[in-house]
Amino acid sequence: IQALQISENKIIKTKMLSRACFRQFSASIRRMSSTNIVETNIDSGTGFATVTLSQPPVNSLDKNLLTAITDRFKKLSDDSSVTGAILTSKFDGKVFSAGLNIVDMFQKSDDHLGEFWGMVQEWYLTIQGFPKPLVSAINGHAPTGGCAMALMSDYRVMVEGKTIGLNETLLGIVAPFFFADLMIAAVGRRHAEFALNNGYLYTSDEALKIGLVDEVVNLDQVVPTALKILTKMTKTPQPAYQVCKNFLRKETMDTLRNDRAGDIAHFVGFVQQPNVQKAIGGYLQALKQRKK
Numbered sequence: 326i327q328a329l330q331i332s333e334n335k336i337i338k339t340k341m342l343s344r345a346c347f348r349q350f351s352a353s354i355r356r357m358s359s360t361n362i363v364e365t366n367i368d369s370g371t372g373f374a375t376v377t378l379s380q381p382p383v384n385s386l387d388k389n390l391l392t393a394i395t396d397r398f399k400k401l402s403d404d405s406s407v408t409g410a411i412l413t414s415k416f417d418g419k420v421f422s423a424g425l426n427i428v429d430m431f432q433k434s435d436d437h438l439g440e441f442w443g444m445v446q447e448w449y450l451t452i453q454g455f456p457k458p459l460v461s462a463i464n465g466h467a468p469t470g471g472c473a474m475a476l477m478s479d480y481r482v483m484v485e486g487k488t489i490g491l492n493e494t495l496l497g498i499v500a501p502f503f504f505a506d507l508m509i510a511a512v513g514r515r516h517a518e519f520a521l522n523n524g525y526l527y528t529s530d531e532a533l534k535i536g537l538v539d540e541v542v543n544l545d546q547v548v549p550t551a552l553k554i555l556t557k558m559t560k561t562p563q564p565a566y567q568v569c570k571n572f573l574r575k576e577t578m579d580t581l582r583n584d585r586a587g588d589i590a591h592f593v594g595f596v597q598q599p600n601v602q603k604a605i606g607g608y609l610q611a612l613k614q615r616k617k
């Protein structure tokens with residue numbers, strides 16, 4: 326009886342302890358006032374922010390999602406309690422991001438296209454210019470703009486068995502120079518030329534071989550692996566990390582900053598060409614019919 330009482334006390338104590346631990350753990354996770362399409366949690370112990378893209382069905386980057394991501398990263402840049410971030414998707418095992426929303430580029434006015442491209446530029450300048458360590462936990466497919474977004478991070482952990490690449494040419498469009506430079510920075514000019522010219526979509530393993538991603542793991546290891554590397558990366562002293570990252574990335578960002586209007590005009594002129602519109606329309610239709 327005495328032994329039973331002792332073990333019962335132990336169970337009660339263990340339960341109390343685990344409740345206290347849980348309270349402490351949940352207290353250390355702060356949920357930022359987030360839009361429902363970009364969920365953000367900050368661990369107040371480590372200062373790590375986890376940004377989860379949550380726009381169904383495939384995180385295609387339309388005006389709303391581009392704006393929400395950009396706003397979120399601007400806030401995280403300014404928040405001195407945040408030491409680094411992980412970028413991932415709610416659609417675990419399916420899609421990281423399907424890239425730019427194709428519907429925003431089909432049969433739209435010049436004004437619509439111009440506004441859309443301005444948002445794409447701001448999204449790129451904000452994530453690429455994020456001053457703290459950023460790791461992408463690529464837990465699903467990442468074609469075109471989804472690949473570009475992953476390339477804007479400082480380290481890429483990808484789930485096995487999915488695809489990634491800047492495959493714009495297959496759609497009859499062309500990756501802008503600032504996407505191309507992201508690819509060149511990651512894999513070098515030779516692989517980048519092959520990848521972009523041919524619109525090549527890499528499997529996770531192929532992407533690892535050319536350095537397009539840094540690690541390939543099981544689905545349940547994607548975020549834990551990203552957290553592990555982020556822990557290492559945040560040990561580099563600031564402002565050294567930020568200054569180094571900025572000077573390595575500055576040239577391409579400055580080229581865009583110095584002529585944003587020209588870049589918008591170039592995009593609108595290119596996309597409005599009848600043969601490009603025809604290709605985008607055909608691709609959209611094929612995408613919709615794929616399931617049937």
Ligand SMILES: CCCCCCCC/C=C\CC(=O)SCCNC(=O)CCNC(=O)[C@H](O)C(C)(C)COP(=O)(O)OP(=O)(O)OC[C@H]1O[C@@H](n2cnc3c(N)ncnc32)[C@H](O)[C@@H]1OP(=O)(O)O
Nearest residue numbers: 385423424425426427428466468469470498499595612613
């Ligand atoms: C000279 C320089 C000038 C500059 C020129 C232009 C520069 C443009 C730069 C970047 C371009 C882009 O980023 S274009 C984006 C292209 N994206 C893709 O090609 C990806 C297409 N999607 C897929 O391959 C698949 O959806 C997926 C592998 C990502 C996921 O597959 P899954 O089977 O899970 O989902 P579905 O295919 O059934 O899709 C569900 C639903 O979403 C619609 N969808 C998918 N992707 C997009 C998208 N990018 N934009 C808009 N809508 C998209 C798809 O049609 C389905 O819709 P329905 O449910 O209504 O059928």
